[in-house]
Amino acid sequence: MSTTRTRDGASKRPNEASLEDDLEMGEDYVPYVPLAKRRAEKLQRFASKKSGLDFGSNNSGYGSDQNTTYNNSSSQRNKSKNNGGSQDNSNQNSGDEDDEDKAPRVGPMSGVSLIEQAVEIRKAQLNAEEQKTDAQKTLEEEAKILAAVTERKQLASVEEISKGIVYTDSIKTTWTPPRHIRELTPEQLAAARQKYHIDVEGDEIPPVIKAFRDMKFPQPVLTYLKDKGxxxxxxxxxxxxxxxxxxxxxxxxxxxGSGKTLSFTLPLVMRALEEETKMPLAKGEGPIGMVVCPSRELARQTYEGFVAIADMLHKGGYAQIKVLLCMGGINMQDQASVLHGGLHIVVATPGRLQDMLAKKKFNLDICTYLCMDEADRMLDMGFEEEVRTILSYFKHQRQTILYSATMPKKIQDFARSALVKPVVVNVGRAGAANLDVIQEVEYVKQEAKIVYLLECLQKTPPPVLIFAENKNDVDDIQEYLLLKGVEAVAIHGSKTQEEREYAINAFKSYQKDVLVATDVASKGLDFAEIHHVILFDMPKEIEDYVHRIGRTGRSGKTGIATTFINMNSSEQILLDLKHLLREAKQRVPPVLDALEDPSEMYKDLGVSGGCAYCGGLGHRVAECPKLEQQQKSKNSGMMRPNERAGNEM
Structure with missing residues (x-):
């Protein structure tokens, strides 16, 4: 490696030359600046123009001397070019221009800090929020509430969820409508549905049929229906x-009272009869289908209906259909003959059904039909996990049917997760009261209610049904009526099964004039010829009110429902009652009419009324008492007192 000699005689390397040596090289000398450094400085200059900051000051990331050197070198290059400089300098300048073209581009917000950007975004959001109408804000808030409480877990068996089993086609049956029904045009079917106020949703909806004979039921079934009027x-x-x-x-x-029970019992009987005719069930086989009910009384009533139809078919020369009642409070040994033979139909409450399946008393290997009566009440009462467990015992696809008088959209959406191409059949508004019931609402002080009962009983002849919220009130009312010489019986969740069945049978057979009950008698029970229902107190949920007054005015007959209200009733439920009375075109008493109705505000905003969670018409989902109660129960890990009454194994 060569060296140079200094004036004092010391030797040094070329890269150790002093500044004086650089100056001696002439004014045209341009020091070399690395390409990466030039790109970085070019980027800084571009950013400084956008932000208005001076990156050439001493506070910049690079020293001012370095920037000055680079700027001076650029000036020298331009000067050399103008003075006809060497070809090398021209090539170097050309290379710099190419480098500038290849330099990375920066976005328009590059000179703005992230904090400033966040402030601008927040301002834009606030401006957009201010431009929204009150109706839009209300709907968005309700959508958030519903999304927070919506059940995201699919209503299906664990095996189906884990294996990702999804059924896309409905179960095929051998039944088809008569030819003259199949030839009806869509316009004719739509006119028939409109005439009878039938709303339907779904794909490929089967036609409306106005006669039982056209549904191809056998003659014994038609005889049974005729005998029932x-x-x-x-x-x-x-x-x-x-x-x-x-x-x-x-x-x-x-x-x-619209005849929902026949809508799911007759198809199941026909399916069981068809399977038995094709190949009789052997020992240990079955059931073909089952019906799950939320209360023992409703399960007993449904079971008796199945038995009556099966007996009529057997008398008419058809095969014997065996039906099993599976619920708490009864001795299953009494039905040992049904269990040991081939089993066609099971009617059960969730708890006892789950217990029988776990003990392998029977299986669901060939079960293809599942109906849940009062389905929304069953899910509300805390039987969701029992239902999931029951579904896990199915081995194949099943036809699932859900029925209820009150089924809010939230429950409908949740139920759809268990259904395949479902058809929604709605006669009237979900949760609406029976129009055949005359609803009377009277303000009665708490201490005067039990005395006023005697006066209310004079409105109609017996039988009369009285509902009370608490078991103690039921016992007190029965005792008071007995002291006054009124033949009364009572049922509630704390009574034994024998006492409950005795009370129901005595009331149905007209041996007793009055039945006093909690909500265990409000779900689906069919009492013939009840002229009057008295609500000793207003229930906490409007759905319970609809079910209670629905025990009268059944099968097209007119009934009366008298409801006692006072200051103990919450204003929220009274507003729901006010709207329900208006919807049914009933008289609204002055005490309800005087209540200030906040829902009027939503009408002015153009928002449709009603709660999307429970179906109440007098409040929105943000003020839903049912949602509030369920959240409290969920947080405390406790259930409402009457939720499981009458449904234990």
Missing amino acids: IKLPTPIQMQGLPVALSGRDMIGIAFT
């Missing part, structure tokens, strides 16, 4: 029976 199907039966007979999954909604 049923000549023509009700609107829910006109559409619900063809849907169920076709094998389609269904959500059926209709007011109390």
Whole structure:
């Protein structure tokens, strides 16, 4: 390596030359600046123009001397070019221009700090929020509440969820409508549905059929219906029976006393009869289908209906259909003969059914039909996990049918997760009161209610049904009526099964004039010829009110419902009652009419009324008492006192 000699005689390397040596090289000398450094400085200059900051000051990331050197060198290059400098300098300048073209580009917000950007975004959001109407804000807030409480877990068996089993086609059956029904045009079917106020949702909906004979039921079934005084199907039966007979999954909604029970019992009897005719069930086989009910009384009533139809078919020369009642409070050994033979139909409450399946008393290997009566009440009462467990025992696809008089949209959306191409059949508004019931609301002080009962009992002849919220009130009312010489019986969750069955049978057979009960008697029970229902106190939820007054005014007959209200009733439930009375075109008493109605504000905003969670018309979901109560129960790990009454194993 060569060296140079200094004036004092010391030697040094070329890269150790002093500044004086650089100056001696002439003014045209341009020091070399690395390409990466030039790009970085170019980027800084570009950013400084956008932000208005001086990156050339001493506070910049690079020293001012370095920037000055680079700027001076650029000036020298330009000067050399103008003076006809060397070709090397021209090539170097050309290379710099190419480097500038290849330098990375920076976005328009590059000179603005992240904090400033966040402030601008927040301002834009606030401006957009201010431009929203009150109606839009209300709907967005309710959507957030519903999203927070919506059940995201699919209503299906664990095996189906874990294996990702999804059914896309409905179960196929051999039933088809008569030819003259199949030839009806869509316009004719739509006109028939409009005439009977039937709303349907779904794809490939089976037609409406206005006569039982056209549904191809055997003669013994038609005789049974005639003996029961049923000549023509009700609107829910006109559409619900063809849907169920076709094998389609269904959500059926209709007011109390509209004949929903026949809509799911007849199709199951026909399916069991067909399977037994093709190949009789052997020992240990079955059931073909089952019905799950939320209360023992409703399960008993449904079971008796199945037995009556099966006996009529057997008398008419058809195969014997065996039905099993599976609920708490009864001795299953009494039905040992049914269990040991082939089993066609099971009617059960969730708790006892789960216990029987766990003990392998029977299986669901060939079960293809599942109906949940009062389905929304069952899910509300805390039986969701029991239902999931029951579903896990199915081995194949099943036809699922859900029925209720009150089924809010939230429950409908949740139920759809268990259904395949469901058909929703709705006769009237979900949660609406029966129009055949005359609703009377009277303000009675708390201490005067039990005395005023005697006066209310004079409105109509017996039988009369009295509902009370608490078990103690039920016992007190029964004792008071007995002291006054009124033949009364009572049922509630704390009574034994024998006492409950005795009370129900004595009341149905007209041996007793008055039945006093909690809500265990409000769900689906059919009491013939009840002229009057008295609500000793207003329930906490408007759905319970609808079910209670629905025990009268059944099968097209007119009934009366008298409700006691006072200051102990919450204002929220009274507002719901006020709207329900208006909807049914009933008289609204002055005490309810005087209540300030906050829902009027939502009408002015153009927002449709009603709670999307419980279906109440007098409040929005943000003020829903049912949602509040369920959240409290969930947080405390406790259930409401009457939730499981009568449904234990």
